[in-house]
Amino acid sequence: MAWDTEGTKRKIREAAVREFAAHGPDGTTVERIARSAGVNKERVYNYFGDKRSLFSHVLRDELAKVAQAVPVESFAKEDVGDYAGRVYDYHRERPELARLLRWEGLAFDGEVPDEELRREYYRYKLAAVVDGQEHGTVTTSIDADHLIFLVLSLAGWWTAVPQVARMLTQPLTEEEEARRRASVVEAARRLARTP
Amino acid sequence: MAWDTEGTKRKIREAAVREFAAHGPDGTTVERIARSAGVNKERVYNYFGDKRSLFSHVLRDELAKVAQAVPVESFAKEDVGDYAGRVYDYHRERPELARLLRWEGLAFDGEVPDEELRREYYRYKLAAVVDGQEHGTVTTSIDADHLIFLVLSLAGWWTAVPQVARMLTQPLTEEEEARRRASVVEAARRLARTP
DNA sequence: TCCTTTTCCAACGCTATCGTTGGAAATGAG
DNA sequence: CTCATTTCCAACGATAGCGTTGGAAAAGGA
The missing domain is CATH 1.10.357.10 (Tetracycline Repressor, domain 2)
Structure with a gap:
């Protein structure tokens, strides 16, 4: 199941949309985004930089x-x-x-x-x-x-x-x-x- | 200048409105409300309970x-x-x-x-x-x-x-x-x- | 099989904030 | 002056989140 870079990024984006929409930039934690995406928190930082960048991205x-x-x-x-x-x-x-x-x-x-x-x-x-x-x-x-x-x-x-x-x-x-x-x-x- | 309970409460309320309106419930800190009101943080908790209660109040x-x-x-x-x-x-x-x-x-x-x-x-x-x-x-x-x-x-x-x-x-x-x-x-x- | 890349995972140091506490200073009523 | 009340202040323990790191596991291509 590894080796699917784009899939991982997509799962992170989708989870980020859900979390940010629900809780806002302050109320959202990167940890929850990662968990909700089913990936490791470290993947989020690796692909999207910090929280603010991810917000802009989604x-x-x-x-x-x-x-x-x-x-x-x-x-x-x-x-x-x-x-x-x-x-x-x-x-x-x-x-x-x-x-x-x-x-x-x-x-x-x-x-x-x-x-x-x-x-x-x-x-x-x-x-x-x-x-x-x-x-x-x-x-x-x-x-x-x-x-x-x-x-x-x-x-x-x-x-x-x-x-x-x-x-x-x-x-x-x-x-x-x-x-x-x-x-x-x-x-x-x-x-x-x-x- | 002490002895003005109502004045103190009012200053806290006014500062809380400013801070909550600007930064939202999550982005606002009780410390900043207190500083902006020119009183001690402890006064906020004493008069209004926790942050959420203060938000409702204002x-x-x-x-x-x-x-x-x-x-x-x-x-x-x-x-x-x-x-x-x-x-x-x-x-x-x-x-x-x-x-x-x-x-x-x-x-x-x-x-x-x-x-x-x-x-x-x-x-x-x-x-x-x-x-x-x-x-x-x-x-x-x-x-x-x-x-x-x-x-x-x-x-x-x-x-x-x-x-x-x-x-x-x-x-x-x-x-x-x-x-x-x-x-x-x-x-x-x-x-x-x-x- | 070997090697490169992706992913996971646990833990890190750091900072911020919460809500609380104990006691000292200031204030004004009696 | 005395005394009760208000306020200030510094520090507390606890928690939570940020962004990072080092290394191990897994996956697939050569």
Whole structure:
């Protein structure tokens, strides 16, 4: 079973995503990541350097995944509500990315790695909104950068403050999930609507 | 200068809010809270018990403050956009509460203290939306609980993922702050609008 | 079989933090 | 002045995590 370098690295990355998403950079221990990956702690340091580097590494991976899984071309063609629904679904299935981003926002604000790469991702989304505005399918009464940002907030807030969602809405059944998704879709449409 | 028990407690609470908001429950040390408050570490344990209790304590205080500072009665009388603007302003001036809530959401989800007290706060907001809906000033195509939740997301997301906001929008000048506020107000109006 | 690479494992030194303790100094009420 | 209370301070033992190290076991290619 040895001799599988890539497999070992992958197991470490997967475990690191789980642990970091669950406990954050401070709350996570390298020991637990290693155990959860079924490898030795020493392997982690050997392949990924220190804890902070590993965090950056897995976050970069997750950003690449979401960019591929929830693509967007132009809101002249796709409905903004549908897009918001897809984003919501993604976060529901893979809540890790959103949690990693929020840990980063709380713990590391102001020192973000891979900044240029990440701006690239956002440029695509921005371009999709601008295209919609130019074709008259998206309102111009909210600036494009803010509009896409706010649409993302509709889909992301639920997991950002789950305790608030729990106290304010229904218990989290399948029905409630469906209601939430419907609200997000409707809300996004309302944000983008043209008169 | 001694003999001022309440003053000492207050200084500890204020320092704790700063430290917890900045570094989270894990990243904060009791030693730093004490130093920042200008008192001895031993005082913290004596007055507030362990670290977790202190965290709950200051969060409860901050919740009470916001409930008083950003009151809401009925969206039959007040415009939802204006309310969202007030919430945005509050978070801009006092970002601590939002950060504490998000630390809590990430680190302590599922074990929230003072749950009943906090539900009470949300019941007021919910009632304000329902009242608006009954008076026809607020749409009924989004359920009241979700509507208020999403309005709060519009105001709160900026500080939840500040690094994303920075990469997606303009540098954070006074002008950009004003633009953001305007977008939040407009977006909230759009969410609540009746046909 | 021999040799190189990967992996495991136990233990290391180091630092940080927790929560506690015992006693001394300062303070203000009576 | 006396005395109870508040505060400071230094140090405590215990634990936990970081990042490293040296060497042994396992695996597979030549």
